[in-house]
Every structure is written in C-alpha cells, then in structure tokens.
Amino acid sequence: MTQLIEDVLLLIFAELHRDPASLYSCILANKTWCRLAIPILWEYFSCAYNPYIHKEESRKKLYNVIAHFLPKDKLTEINIELLPSNPISNELLFNYMDFFTHLTPTWIEDMVQLTCKKDSTSVFNKLLLEYEIYFLIFSKCKNIRYFNWTKSKKLFLLCPNVKEFFSNLRHLKLNVEYMTPEILFNLTAVCQNITNLEVINNNYDEDSKDDDDLISFIRMKNNLPFLCAQLSDVISKNVVTLKKIILKLTITLISPTFFPLLVNLQYLSLYNDDDDELYDSVKWQEWEHYLSLTFFPNLQYLGTSYLPSSIECLIIERSGGKILEIDICHTLDHPTENRILIKTISEHCPMIRRLTMELINSNNLNEVCNIFSKCVHLEEIYFTTMSNGDKLNTVSKDNDQFVTKIARNFISE
Structure with a gap:
C-alpha cells in the first residue's frame, strides 16, 4: 500500500513540475x-536553457x-x-x-560569474573554476541526457570521463559556428545513442562582432563543407x-547518404539557410536520389x-501516411503555385491534423479543397496567399466552411 501511495504522489508531483x-x-x-519531490524540482531547474529566468537568490542557492x-x-x-557566504557544513x-x-x-x-570576485579573480582562475565544474559534471552527473553545445567551449573536452558522458547523451544541440573538424571527429566516436539531434548555424551580424569574432567566422565558413561532411558521419553513426x-544550415552541404x-x-x-541554392539542380540531384531510396514509416x-x-x-x-503536422515555408523570391506539393499532401497525409503552408492562390484552390475532402482529421490550417501576403489563420473542424472562406477571399481579389 505504501508503494501505491508513493506512485500516486509521484503523479501529483509530476503535474507540479x-x-x-x-x-x-x-x-x-x-x-x-x-x-x-526533490528530483523533480532539480530537473525543473536543469531543464531551463536560460538560467536568468530564475532570481539571482535562487541561482545562488542552487550553485551553493x-x-x-x-x-x-x-x-x-x-x-x-564559493557561494554563498554560508557554506554547507553538514x-x-x-x-x-x-x-x-x-x-x-x-x-x-x-555560476562562474556569481562565484568569483569580480575585481580580484583573474581570467585564468575563472577558466580553472570552469574546468573544475565541467570535471565535476562529467564525473558525477550520470543522468544528463540533454547537452546544448551552442557556446564556444572546448575546455570540457580536456576533462576525464568525457567519452562516457557523451555516450550517455540522448539529445544533442550543436552550433557549427563553434565546431572544428577535430571536435566533430571526436563526437563521431563517442556519440552512439543520440535520439534527438539539432544542428544550427547562427546568423552573422557584422555590427555585433569584433575583429577576432570576424576571423573566427571566416574560418568557420571556410571549414563549413568539411564540417558538414563530419556531421554526416555523426548522423550515420546514430541512424x-x-x-x-x-538541421538549420546550408542543407546542400550535407551528404544525404544516411537517409x-x-x-x-x-x-x-530542414531549414536551408542558403536559399540561393534553392534551384541549383546539381546540388539537389544527390538528395533526390537518396530520398527516392528512403522510406519514413514513422514520420509524424x-x-x-x-x-x-x-x-x-x-x-x-x-x-508512411502517419504525418500529423507539416510546416512548409518557401521564399517569396521564387513564387510557385505549389499544385503538385498540395496534391501530394492530400494523397499521402490522411492523418494530418495541422498544416502550415505559403503561396496559396486561386490557381491551386482546387488542390487545397482536396486536402479538406481527403484529410478528414485536419484541425488547424495556416495559409499565406501570394497576392498580397495576407495571412488566414483559423482553427476549425468545419472544413466546408473554411474552404468557402478561402474561396470568397480569392473572389474578392
């Protein structure tokens, strides 16, 4: 009976996460x-990407x-x-x-900023403290499954147990701006159990970067093709x-052999940050080849x-006909009627519930109507018209009524 009570309490505490x-x-x-309740509370704090959403006093208690x-x-x-002024004695x-x-x-x-004395602690000592924190995490934190590597940090690669730490990861987020071929090579060797992989390439803003950052940016751009090749290896090891x-980077630099x-x-x-390559058929031939050999039976x-x-x-x-949500964005510089794409959705996505799509006009309205007649589970739809960029956003289970609304919009144009 005690076990049952604890199970019920866990369900309640989980609702309070x-x-x-x-x-x-x-x-x-x-x-x-x-x-x-303690594990749930600590998981709540560790799940936040930005620590500054918590009050400084709460963060100090955590860091202490x-x-x-x-x-x-x-x-x-x-x-x-160490923080705060009252160390834990027991x-x-x-x-x-x-x-x-x-x-x-x-x-x-x-933690380093709040722990160190701003005036007396040197940059070198702060790096040593940072290393000790990473060393502690890699040695003691056996249950970390999500690692967000979006900062320029190579220090932790020097820590022991780094291989074991990365082999336990399930979710990994990378920013290629801070990657090097050696880092990605090492990741290929140690990341063997990733279920969620997110790769981004931060936008570059000349006004916000100094000369050193500019040099790093140019170096990264020059290495990007090789980095993407290494990235393909990371994906291949975890297929x-x-x-x-x-993937939020220049997609055409990624080899699609793993698909x-x-x-x-x-x-x-898939977010292609280089839309200039959109209609370069040579770049996309390899993608079309490997996608034609691919089957996604569980894609949702x-x-x-x-x-x-x-x-x-x-x-x-x-x-596999199990897609529940589609979100498609096309560049306005290359308008298209999307008729084939809309027809493909209506024929292969019978279970879809949410659809976001751009460049809908009177020329492909018939295909749009077919979506409503064939995709009977559709609950939410978001369209952007080509003519004036106005957006129609609705959540409705009355498909016929919504089709009438779209038709009236085009007639009024």
Whole structure:
C-alpha cells in the first residue's frame, strides 16, 4: 500500500513540475515527500536553457549545493570564494548531481560569474573554476541526457570521463559556428545513442562582432563543407537510434547518404539557410536520389524552409501516411503555385491534423479543397496567399466552411 501511495504522489508531483514554489512546499512536508519531490524540482531547474529566468537568490542557492561537491583545496589555491557566504557544513541528504538531466554552458558561465570576485579573480582562475565544474559534471552527473553545445567551449573536452558522458547523451544541440573538424571527429566516436539531434548555424551580424569574432567566422565558413561532411558521419553513426533531426544550415552541404537508414525517424526539420541554392539542380540531384531510396514509416512531423518542392514531395511520398503536422515555408523570391506539393499532401497525409503552408492562390484552390475532402482529421490550417501576403489563420473542424472562406477571399481579389 505504501508503494501505491508513493506512485500516486509521484503523479501529483509530476503535474507540479513547472511550479517550483509548490514543489518546494511539498519538500518541507515530510521525508517521503521530500525524497520524491526533490528530483523533480532539480530537473525543473536543469531543464531551463536560460538560467536568468530564475532570481539571482535562487541561482545562488542552487550553485551553493553544486559548489559543495567541488574540491575546496584547489579552489582556495586560485582564490575562488564559493557561494554563498554560508557554506554547507553538514553532509547532504542526496547526491544532487544525479538529479541533473540537462546541461547548457550558460548555466556554468553564470555560476562562474556569481562565484568569483569580480575585481580580484583573474581570467585564468575563472577558466580553472570552469574546468573544475565541467570535471565535476562529467564525473558525477550520470543522468544528463540533454547537452546544448551552442557556446564556444572546448575546455570540457580536456576533462576525464568525457567519452562516457557523451555516450550517455540522448539529445544533442550543436552550433557549427563553434565546431572544428577535430571536435566533430571526436563526437563521431563517442556519440552512439543520440535520439534527438539539432544542428544550427547562427546568423552573422557584422555590427555585433569584433575583429577576432570576424576571423573566427571566416574560418568557420571556410571549414563549413568539411564540417558538414563530419556531421554526416555523426548522423550515420546514430541512424538506428535517431528519432528527431533538426538541421538549420546550408542543407546542400550535407551528404544525404544516411537517409535510407533513418527508419525510426519521427520528426524532421530542414531549414536551408542558403536559399540561393534553392534551384541549383546539381546540388539537389544527390538528395533526390537518396530520398527516392528512403522510406519514413514513422514520420509524424515535417518542417521545411527554402527547399525545392520536389524534395518536399519526395519526403511526403516516402512517408508512411502517419504525418500529423507539416510546416512548409518557401521564399517569396521564387513564387510557385505549389499544385503538385498540395496534391501530394492530400494523397499521402490522411492523418494530418495541422498544416502550415505559403503561396496559396486561386490557381491551386482546387488542390487545397482536396486536402479538406481527403484529410478528414485536419484541425488547424495556416495559409499565406501570394497576392498580397495576407495571412488566414483559423482553427476549425468545419472544413466546408473554411474552404468557402478561402474561396470568397480569392473572389474578392
């Protein structure tokens, strides 16, 4: 009976996972409640990408617990004063490091800034502290499954246990702006169990970067083709486990040879940041070849930006008819009627519930109407017309009524 009560409590606490104040109150109730609620509360804090959404006082309390596990002798040598002014004297009731499930460098940067004396701590000593934090995380945090590598941090690669840490990851987010061929080569060797992979390439803003950043940017751009080749290797090593892929970079630099092996893929988002390559047929021939050999039996989400319609059609045609949501964006510089694409959606996506699509006009209205007649589960649709860019956004289960609304819009034009 006790086990049943704890199971019920876990369900209740799980519902409070975004309410830290209530979870904190539960922790104070009794030992059983504390034991069950503490992991959920700590997971809530670790899941936030941006630590600054929490008050500084709360962050200091969190960092103070982490600092309890850091080597005091080493930190004393480099003149690091741990947070806050009241160190923990008693033994901790839990191994709190086991409760971390997410890791982003932003949290560690914030801890270093709040821990160090602003005027007396050198840059070198801050780097040493940062290294010790990474060393602690890689040694003690056995349950981290999500790592967000969107900062220029190579320091942690020097830490022991880095191979074991990355082999335990399930979700990995990378920014190629901070990647090097050596880093990606090492990732290929250690990342063997990734289910969710997100790769981004931050937009470059000349006004916001100094000369050193400009040099790094140029170096990254020159290395991008080779980096993308290495990235293909990372994906190829994880084709069996991968269920979610998000690529936001120059898609044509990625070799699509791994696509036929992605049999378990459920979520695919392809954002081509170089729309100038949109109609370069030579670049897309290889993609068309490998997609024609691919079958996505479990695909439920497809998102694309600035891809040729032929590529989008191939992905949809090769899906298993289980797609629930499609989000497609085309560049306005290359208008298209999208008739073939719309027809492909209506014929191969009988289960779709949400559709976002641009460049709808009176020339392809018949195909749009077929979507409503064939996709009977459609609940939400978002269209952009070609003529004036006005957006029609509605959530409706009355498909006939919505088709009439679109038709009236085109007639009035």
